[in-house]
Amino acid sequence: MLLLGLIINFLVAWGLSMIPHTLGPANTKAVQLSWNDEDGEHRMVYLLRHQWFGIVENQYHQTRRSRSHDRPNQISIWWSWTPLDLFEPNPIEQSQALFNRFQPENPEATVLSRVRYGFPALSLQGRSMIDDSAPQANGTYETQTRGIFFDRIDANNTLGKPEVWPHAQHLWFPYHPIWAGLIINTLFYACISAMVLYLVIRVRNARRMLRGRCPYCAYEMHHDFSLGCPECGWRC
Ligand SMILES: [Zn+2]
Known part of the structure; x- marks a missing residue:
């Protein structure tokens, strides 16, 4: 029954990962973060947060002031349902962790993302990097991912866009676990499966x-x- 709960949890998260491919985000928020690192150097990064039903994407980039702007939240009861966010990452630590992990060659042209999926709790995640400073010879942008699959980003389709698009629109099938969320969702779906099975037998x-x-x-x-x-x- 637990295995079934785990399988359902993965299927739900993968099903949710289809949502951004067809819809714009329900909520988009931008904030500017600054802090002093260990050497006392002043650091600054922009956090852009996109949200769908059961999905939260935190995007980090260093410059592009003009590309991050607030957009009004779309008002939708269903789409603004927030999944259980057990460990809201500290955005500054998260940004440092992502830049350390990917070591981008052109930090100023790179957008890093951590996308978390799942319902009722966020349980699976993937991380991605896009360097869209210049398209590569084959007409795509340089991309890297951890814990998730990426489809090809055709540079012609994204050039000249005035904002940072959500990476989730190009991501499929997250598989890195967020343990607390994974356990909660597995128990949740195992309980539902057990209840359904019990009713069917009765x-x-x-x-x-x-x-x-x-x-x-x-x-x-x-x-x-x-x-x-x-x-x-x-x-x-
Ligand atoms: Zn009998």
Whole structure:
């Protein structure tokens, strides 16, 4: 039952990962972060957060002031349902971790993303990097991912866009776990599966008895349940 819960959790997260491919984000928020690193050097990064039902993408980039601007939140009850966000990452630590992880060649032209998927809790994640300073010879942008798959980004389709597009629109099938969320979702879907299975069995047994058969093995008892079932021993 736990395995089933785990499988359902993955299927739900993968199903959710289809949403950004067809819809714009329900919520987009931009903030500017600055801090002093260990050497006392002043650092600055922009955080852009895109949100869908069951998906949260945090995007980090260093410059592009003009490309990050607030857009009004779309008002939608369904789309603004927020998944259970157990560990909201500290954005400054998260940004440093992403830049350390990918070591981008052109930090100023690079956008790094951490996308988390899952419902009711965020349970799977992927990280991605796009350097869109110049298209490569084959007409795509340089991209790297960890824990998720990326489709080809055709540079012709994205050149000249005045804003940073959500990476989630090009990401598929996250597989890096967020452990707390994974455990919660697995238990959640395991409980639902157990309840459904229990109901199915109860309904099946009741229907067999209505037809005059043994509820456990369907042996024909002609509505006489007083002596129990000679076939499987029920009530004997
Ligand atoms: Zn029986």
